Amino acid sequence: MDPQVKASLLWGLIGAFSFLVLIQGYELYAGERISFGLKFVVAGCVGGAAAGSTYLADPVLFGTNGRT
Numbered sequence: 001m002d003p004q005v006k007a008s009l010l011w012g013l014i015g016a017f018s019f020l021v022l023i024q025g026y027e028l029y030a031g032e033r034i035s036f037g038l039k040f041v042v043a044g045c046v047g048g049a050a051a052g053s054t055y056l057a058d059p060v061l062f063g064t065n066g067r068t
Helices: 003-030 036-062
Strands: none
Touching (some): 003 036
């Protein structure tokens, strides 16, 4: 697998998991429940946006950075 793709996918996972942690903290703080399906749909969108933006921004910000 291309290192740029691998890094982008990992950043997408980090974004999705971060969203899930934040939404759980909100639920604990506010005492309000959000549906299970909605959490994972939004987490998928956040993960996709994070992966896509990382994939597009990596060459612009870092160039090749020693990768082949």
